[in-house]
Amino acid sequence: MKKDIHPDYHEITVLMTDGNSFTTRSTWGKAGDTLRLDIDPKSHPAWTGVHRLLDSGGQLAKFNKRFQGLGLKK
Numbered sequence: 001m002k003k004d005i006h007p008d009y010h011e012i013t014v015l016m017t018d019g020n021s022f023t024t025r026s027t028w029g030k031a032g033d034t035l036r037l038d039i040d041p042k043s044h045p046a047w048t049g050v051h052r053l054l055d056s057g058g059q060l061a062k063f064n065k066r067f068q069g070l071g072l073k074k
Contacts, residue, residue: 016040 010031015021017040028035041047 017043 007027008031009025009027011023012026012029012032013021013023013034015034015036017037021034026035
């Protein structure tokens, strides 16, 4: 293998939506960083069967902004 082409592999903490956390190894972030999940198996509709809209200024906000002037009434 070539030297110095692979990303740094280190330990991070993953914080789930219900407050549980675990330590894993990843190339994400820096050593000791905390990855906070917005959706995990306990809150994802595919596993829970419950559909919730989770939008933090993402696709739903962009859609509403783009089509707000069409004159559709709620």
